[in-house]
Amino acid sequence: DQQVKQNSPSLSVQEGRISILNCDYTNSMFDYFLWYKKYPAEGPTFLISISSIKDKNEDGRFTVFLNKSAKHLSLHIVPSQPGDSAVYFCAASADRGKLIFGQGTELSVKP
Amino acid sequence: DAMVIQNPRYQVTQFGKPVTLSCSQTLNHNVMYWYQQKSSQAPKLLFHYYDKDFNNEADTPDNFQSRRPNTSFCFLDIRSPGLGDAAMYLCATSRATGGWGGTEAFFGQGTRLTVV
Numbered sequence: 001d002q003q004v005k006q007n008s009p010s011l012s013v014q015e016g017r018i019s020i021l022n023c024d025y026t027n028s029m030f031d032y033f034l035w036y037k038k039y040p041a042e043g044p045t046f047l048i049s050i051s052s053i054k055d056k057n058e059d060g061r062f063t064v065f066l067n068k069s070a071k072h073l074s075l076h077i078v079p080s081q082p083g084d085s086a087v088y089f090c091a092a093s094a095d096r097g098k099l100i101f102g103q104g105t106e107l108s109v110k111p
Numbered sequence: 112d113a114m115v116i117q118n119p120r121y122q123v124t125q126f127g128k129p130v131t132l133s134c135s136q137t138l139n140h141n142v143m144y145w146y147q148q149k150s151s152q153a154p155k156l157l158f159h160y161y162d163k164d165f166n167n168e169a170d171t172p173d174n175f176q177s178r179r180p181n182t183s184f185c186f187l188d189i190r191s192p193g194l195g196d197a198a199m200y201l202c203a204t205s206r207a208t209g210g211w212g213g214t215e216a217f218f219g220q221g222t223r224l225t226v227v
Contacts, residue, residue, distance in 0.1 A: 005152070034215055043115070043201050043218030044154070089153070098144065098166075099203075099216055101153040 003027045004092050005104035013109055019077040021105050023090030026071065030092040034099065035064060035075045038087045047088075050073070080109045114138050117202050117219035124192050124226055132222045133185040134202030144216060145177060145187040146201040154201055160185060161207065189224075197226045 005024045013019045031052040036044035050057040050064045057064050063076045076082055090102040115136045125128040141162050146154040158167045160179045176188040203216040
């Protein structure tokens with residue numbers, strides 16, 4: 001029973017273009033959503049978050065969109081840079097802040 | 112400036128031999144988590160401490176135990192490691208107030224456990 005799903009295991013984009021990473025969830029009790037970035041052999045690093053009372057949050061090149069009716073969120077990176085190449089995890093929380101993660105999407109940004 | 116520190120980074124243990132992984136934090140966060148991540152899978156929450164209050168996930172095997180002697184330290188004990196317990200173990204912390212939600216977790220670099 002996977003409550004948070006990232007259906008694309010990998011994504012490849014050209015440098016300078018937009019990267020769009022998607023995430024779906026099933027639990028309507030989730031009230032906070034986060035994106036983490038992970039390099040090999042390191043722990044996940046917090047990137048950006050959004051509360052369920054909002055539908056968009058922007059931080060520099062990163063924007064997260066939340067569509068509650070569709071139980072879908074997405075992370076937009078524009079413009080994409082080679083240093084953005086990493087695994088991106090979507091996470092959600094409802095109960096005492098504990099995070100439920102998706103499987104991750106490996107982003108490759110090619111020069 | 113390390114905030115969440117896990118030791119060791121790599122641990123090799125024998126099948127059935129107890130092993131302890133450690134985590135320390137300098138953030139003074141009241142919540143500490145242990146996650147297990149296997150290759151190409153989502154990190155899976157094993158348990159977490161809200162202050163001294165221990166919260167076990169329903170599907171966490173009894174083979175996994177945890178201790179939190181003080182705010183800064185948390186340990187993961189695997190009593191009898193099996194081959195299936197080989198994974199990356201991630202410690203995380205967060206600051207939670209009375210109304211939960213809306214807090215991000217900060218992760219350590221993880222401990223890669225190999226069982227031979």
